Amino acid sequence: MSFRTKAPLLASALIGSFAFAGVAHAQAFYLQEQSARGAGRAFSGEGADTGPQSLWWNPAAIAGMDHAEAAINASAILPRGKVVDNGTVIARPGQAAGAVGGNAVSKNPINNGVLPSGAIAVPFGDRIAVGLAVTSPYSFTTDYEANSWARYSADRTKLQTIDIQPSIAVAVTDWLRVGGGANVEHVYASLGNALPNLSPLLPDGSQKLEGDGWDLGWTAGMQMHNSWATVGVSYKSRIEHTLKGDLTIAGLVGPLAGQNATLSDIEASFYTPAQTIVAGRIKATDALTLNAQAVRYNWSKFDAIQLGAPLNTALPENYRDSWSLAGGLDYAVTPRVTLRTGVQHATTPTQNGLRDARVPDANRWNYAVGGTFDITSHIGIDLAANYIDFDNASIDRLSAAYVGTAAQTVVRTNGTLEDAHAFVFSAGAHMRF
Numbered sequence: 001m002s003f004r005t006k007a008p009l010l011a012s013a014l015i016g017s018f019a020f021a022g023v024a025h026a027q028a029f030y031l032q033e034q035s036a037r038g039a040g041r042a043f044s045g046e047g048a049d050t051g052p053q054s055l056w057w058n059p060a061a062i063a064g065m066d067h068a069e070a071a072i073n074a075s076a077i078l079p080r081g082k083v084v085d086n087g088t089v090i091a092r093p094g095q096a097a098g099a100v101g102g103n104a105v106s107k108n109p110i111n112n113g114v115l116p117s118g119a120i121a122v123p124f125g126d127r128i129a130v131g132l133a134v135t136s137p138y139s140f141t142t143d144y145e146a147n148s149w150a151r152y153s154a155d156r157t158k159l160q161t162i163d164i165q166p167s168i169a170v171a172v173t174d175w176l177r178v179g180g181g182a183n184v185e186h187v188y189a190s191l192g193n194a195l196p197n198l199s200p201l202l203p204d205g206s207q208k209l210e211g212d213g214w215d216l217g218w219t220a221g222m223q224m225h226n227s228w229a230t231v232g233v234s235y236k237s238r239i240e241h242t243l244k245g246d247l248t249i250a251g252l253v254g255p256l257a258g259q260n261a262t263l264s265d266i267e268a269s270f271y272t273p274a275q276t277i278v279a280g281r282i283k284a285t286d287a288l289t290l291n292a293q294a295v296r297y298n299w300s301k302f303d304a305i306q307l308g309a310p311l312n313t314a315l316p317e318n319y320r321d322s323w324s325l326a327g328g329l330d331y332a333v334t335p336r337v338t339l340r341t342g343v344q345h346a347t348t349p350t351q352n353g354l355r356d357a358r359v360p361d362a363n364r365w366n367y368a369v370g371g372t373f374d375i376t377s378h379i380g381i382d383l384a385a386n387y388i389d390f391d392n393a394s395i396d397r398l399s400a401a402y403v404g405t406a407a408q409t410v411v412r413t414n415g416t417l418e419d420a421h422a423f424v425f426s427a428g429a430h431m432r433f
Helices: 003-013 254-259
Strands: 069-085 089-091 105-107 113-124 128-135 140-143 156-171 176-195 205-225 229-236 239-250 261-272 275-283 288-297 304-307 313-316 322-334 337-346 364-374 379-390 393-395 398-401 409-412 415-432
Touching (some): 069 379, 205 261
Antiparallel strands (some): 089 409, 156 176, 205 229, 205 239, 261 304, 322 337, 364 379, 393 415, 398 409
C-alpha cells in the first residue's frame, strides 16, 4: 500500500489529542520563570520595572538606562501530583465497552526540569537602548508509564522552545518610555501515545509525531513614570508555529497492520497565545514598593493543531482565553539588600469536558518569596522560591482512534488531577558595566 493510500487511514488513527501538555507554572504549557527577580514577587511588577530582567515582559523597560547591564537566571522546576483513573472505558468495534485497564494512578508524570534565561541591554546616549533576551517560554517533558490508564491520551511528550528577542527602546520624554522587539522562536516537539489493537488481548500499538521549526512574532510596550509610580502596558503577539517532521505508527496487527508506516515532511501548525500585560509599581515609602500585574492570555487561538498534506486533518484543542493576577512588594532593608514577596492567581485555559491526561492543567495559586543581594555596586544576585498549588481538576475528554472507519475505537476518559503542586527555586546574577 502506498503512503498516498495510507494517508487517510493514518489520519483516522490519530487519537483525540496530540496536544501539548503539562502542569506548568503560569498557564497550560507556558512557563513564566524568565527572571529570578520577578519570581521573588510572583511576577507582580515585571511590565513596570526597569532593566534587562524585565525585557521579556516589556521592551520599554530598558529605555533611559545610564549603564549597560546583563542578567542570567535559572529555575529548577519540581512538579508533583497524580493523575487518577475513575473509570475510563474503551469501546472496540463489535465489543461491549470495558475498563481501559493499566495502572490506575500515575504519579508525577511531569518531569523535573531546569529553565535557563538571560538578557543584556546597552544604552546609546541617555535616551536610546538596545537589548537582547534569550528565553524558553514553552518547555516541558511529560512521561507516563507504558501501562498507565492514560496511555491512549499520552505517553511521552517533549516540548522545547528557544525565544530570541532583540529589542530597541527610547525615552521619548522624561516620563514616557516606549520599546519594541521581534520574537524569533524555535520549537521542537515530540508527542506520542498508545494505539489500541482490535483485541484487548493484544499489546498496544503506538504513534509518535515529531518535528521542529522557526517562526516569528513581536513585542511592543510603553511605560509612564514619575517620582513615585510607574505604569507599564505591553503586548506580545501570538505566534503561528509550523513544525515539519515525521509521523510514525507502529505495532498494529491484524486488520490494522496496514496502517503501520512512517510519513516524512508532515507539517503541523498551531498558535501560542498573545499576551496583554498591564503592570504598576508604587513607591509607598523610601523602602517599600508595591507591585501589581494583570495578564490576559489569548489561548483561544490554540483551538486546533492543523496537520497538512497528506493527512489534511485537524486535532481539536478548544482552549479558552485566561488571566493571571498578581500582587507583591519589594522592601529595601539596606541599600544592598531588597526582600520580596508576592502572590499570583491564574486560571487554566483548559476546559471541563475537554481536558485530557496529556494536559492535566488547573487553576492555581503561586506564593513567592525572594530577594536581591548586591555584592558590589556592579554585581548582585537574585534568589527566589515559589510554591504553586493547583486545584483538583477533571480529566474527562472523549476521544477515538480510527475515526470514520469500521475499526473506530472510542475512549471515554474519566479521571482527575489530584494533589498537584510544584516547587520552583530560582537563582540569577546581574552585572552593571
